[in-house]
Amino acid sequence: METEKIKETIHMISDEKLDVRTITMGISLLDCIDSDSDRACERIYRKIMTKAKNLVKVGQQLEAEYGIPIINKRISVTPISIIAAASADQDYFKYAQTLDRAAKELGVNFIGGFSALVQKGYQSGDLRLINSLPQVLSETDLVCASVNVGSTRSGINMDAVAQMGKVIKDAAERSFMANTKMVVFCNAVEDNPFMAGAFHGVGERDVVINVGVSGPGVVKHALEKVKGQPLDAVAETIKKTAFKVTRMGQLIGTLASERLHVPFGIVDLSLAPTPAAGDSVAQILEEIGLESVGTHGTTAALALLNDAVKKGGIMACNHVGGLSGAFIPVSEDAGMIAAATAGTLNIEKLEAMTAVCSVGLDMIAIPGDTPAETISAMIADEAAIGMINNKTTAVRVLPIKGKKVGEMAEFGGLLGYAPVMAVNAASSAAMIARGGLIPAPIHSFKN
């Protein structure tokens, strides 16, 4: 017995909040397509209930045997716009209700895949799905949605960008929580285990298990031991820590895959924070030497962190996938919340940060009277960063009805709380009104 190593592992789990953030079962619904939507929904329901029957039970068994919390058990499915397109239905709420019912009966935390991929244009199901989004997001509980509006290979569909601004506004009018369950992507990945953006890509196997690890607290604690040392030492420490954290994900994913008789897909090497004290990505950046996240130097520190997490994790598991990097959701990170409240972190800096980390403008509360075109323009900016830099970017902004800059919005649980942040008041409406497609960048022509 190597007692020092045992002690280190125990310390990571008990004191530094190391956990497996999610086990996500991806399920293809391509074999459920039917021109009769009632029959399609029945097939979808039966397939999910059969394949994921033991998902929650196995997750709980692993938690008990290995003493590591597995925070979420989730399901992702093939984008519903593809599945539902064969039916003549004009709205897809029925499909969302089916997903919601299956998720509730199985006891999973979320089900993702009420999604459309429209980076180059709409097929018949895409528009109907997008039009159903405000109702779906406000009237179901566990269904997560995503719309991919751009990619490095295709450019940015500005008609979709314009429409998503309106969808977000409409959803915010209907329900406070609606937009927490939806992400607008550029370069969406097909094996992402994290919500709200998870869906099961059409190139994936029939059923697959993907795992998302976590552990900002562990990284922060490890960095406390290299105070004042050069940044090479910081990068090295993050790599070693990420390696250990990822090994945990690889083990749990392997075991879950064996017990569920489902192939193991990928480990997503993302550092995902929670609002709990000591579980913050912002506090890692502050440990590197910033007085507050959001000040000058934040982008550089985040770039170092994001890269070192990948380098450390990549050898620790068989297949890396998903988003893999540091998440910077404002409302889900105690350090981000504090900096946004103090005014040291603003949306412009967050946008810069998204150029070097794994996602985008995430869980940011904005004034309820923000125009739809401004939201669309925020989406366009993020999509441009993703498109040009060959990376995934996403927007999950939350207009808070009736609230002004500085007022607090409470989402509860892992979604946390956030102060309403200021957006630029000058109009982007004329640009958004143009619509059309922003062409793919020159460096996308690689063939």
Place this chain on the structure above:
Amino acid sequence: MNGVSILKAILTTIGKDQVGIIAGVSTFLSEKKINILDVSQTIMDDNFTMMMMVELKDESVDFTALAHELDDLGKQLGVEIKIRREEIYHAMHQL
């Protein structure tokens, strides 16, 4: 081995030192017919810290129930007792 598989787990006991901790834990394990393979015990940062490698004879052992019983025992003894299958420690620190 008559089809009985053996699995190893690490039982950790951490808390304020006092009379009867080792006796309490060992008695519990013996009642459950759980064999102790190795023990290491020390005082770290004023905390009593004991690690035991134990052997469970049947894969079907109910870890959830066992963990609850160990929680209760820990409360009686004023310490925290956890059991984890040993693979988690190997996975994290060995290639």
